[in-house]
Amino acid sequence: MSQRRAPVEIIRFDQVSLGYPSGIPVLYNINCSLYSSGFYFLTGASGAGKTSLLKLIYREVKPSKGVITVFGRDVASINSSELPQFRQRMGLVFQDCRLLPHLNALDNVALALRVAGMDLKRARTYGKELLHWVGLGEHFDFLPASLSDGQKQRVGIARAVITRPLLLLADEPTGNVDDRAAYKLMLLLEELNKIGTTVVVATHNRVLVESFSHPELHLARGELSINYSQGSHGDTAQNTHTRSKAV
Ligand SMILES: Nc1ncnc2c1ncn2[C@@H]1O[C@H](COP(=O)(O)OP(=O)(O)OP(=O)(O)O)[C@@H](O)[C@H]1O
Ligand SMILES: [Mg+2]
DSSP states (O other): OOOOOOOOEEEEEEEEEEEOTTSOEEEEEEEEEEETTOEEEEEESTTSSHHHHHHHHTTSSOOSEEEEEETTEEGGGOOTTTHHHHHTTEEEEOTTOOOOTTSOHHHHHHHHHHHTTOOHHHHHHHHHHHHHHTTOTTOTTOOGGGSOHHHHHHHHHHHHHTTOOSEEEEESTTTTSOHHHHHHHHHHHHHHHHTTOEEEEEOOOHHHHHHSOOOEEEEETTEEEEEGGGOOTTOOEEBTTTTBOOO
């Protein structure tokens, strides 16, 4: 009989606060642990700090206070030359897509595999499979400028998942697509989760949050709370401040 591996803590926030130099504090005293193979929604009103929290995890910004540990490493100790390697185990879906403008959809997706050393032909074969999956089988050779916002977003998702990362951080990955496409993209992320990727999806879409049973990390007034009523599938998250436990 197969046994589920015990979850390992892969992201930990200890008393983390963030304030941008030019503005008011955004996040205040966040304490939280996320575990391997979990699937988490990250919610909160516009401006609540969802993108900022994801940026803290992939070390695009540093906290003003507190310690963030990712894959067992204090992210503040990672210097800029180590960042590419640190991020190699992550798939990032950016809210603003960030596709390379001079590469077509297929090569944007295949690039991550090329960087990991795969030959062009195989990388493009995998890239085509994924573009088909996200409904862009007819758009391999389109440059980003010729794609709609929703299509760009789907290319961004394909690019982020193609390497089967250990951790996927997806910032509003379905913000520009219709409900049907959003649902299908979520199924793709669930597939990835089932084969071992920890997934964090920042979203405003209540229908998605309520359709899929996963814990919800909710940001309001700079504080994080965790709603487990969405949670099942053995997902765990722990708010280490209140020591509340997943059910
Ligand atoms: N580089 C920055 N410099 C100063 N303030 C910033 C910066 N980036 C974000 N902020 C501020 O931090 C707050 C949180 O922004 P963030 O983008 O994290 O919110 P969000 O929850 O992702 O919002 P949305 O749902 O609109 O994407 C906002 O008040 C924003 O103005
Ligand atoms: Mg955002």
